[in-house]
Amino acid sequence: MGFSEPGHLNPKDASCVLVFLMKQESPDRSRCRVRIFLDYWNYELLMRAVDEAFSTDWVKIGPALAEAAAEIVKSVSPPEYQGLNIYGSYGPTEQGRKRNQWLTNFIGTRPGISVHMVPRQKKKSPPKCPACYEPVKLCPQCSQDMRGTQEKGIDVRMATDMIKLAWVDNYDVAVLISSDRDFVPVAEFLETRGIKVVHGAFPPKGHHLSSCCWGQIDIADLRHKFHYQK
Helix, strand or coil: CCCCCCCCCCHHHHHHHHHHHHCCCCCCCCCCEEEEEEEHHHHHHHHHHHCCCCCECHHHHHHHHHHHHHHHCCCCCCCEEEEEEEEEEECCCHHHHHHHHHHHHHHHHCCCEEEEEEECEECCCCCECCCCCCECCECCCCCCECCCEECCCHHHHHHHHHHHHHHCCCCCEEEEECCCHHHHHHHHHHHCCCCEEEEEECCCCCHHHHHHCCEEEEHHHHHHHHECCC
């Protein structure tokens, strides 16, 4: 992740922001304001691997994780849920567009929930044959473009928002739901400000990130608290 090149976080960029953060007043230790930062597709795919039929109640998941995070950091104050930030992408298909509309126009309008969705970008290069390594531009059966799509800029947006909201003293504890080890510098960086980052994990996935965070929440173990029931 990085602020200058999508997908790569430059530690020097984070260090520049740290200079500004250190000028701010120290956070109020008596408070426990918790904000959730969730990588949508990472969460969805890992949850499906645990429970294929599980459906998330997006109104309940934020407060449930805020409560769990307060227990992890042993807060003397009850958790103050600051909100849930959801980050994801959508493909060019009709299904992708419908998912984007559902997340943005339905889930994103619920109290305390912010949704940030971006369209997936076409890959520049097609896949290669595993035998001769020649690029396969078109499907030999239907002649369709073999290039898939990829997510661009989501990790950067998550990292930027985590730092930006810490800068304006919006939260004391962050719950980071992602297994991407590229978030390790972000977690370490925020710890220097006295902000605790709790990893919302699906063990053993993301153990590199868990090891550098203040603590870890096993998301699958808590899913009964935010299971959507019709």
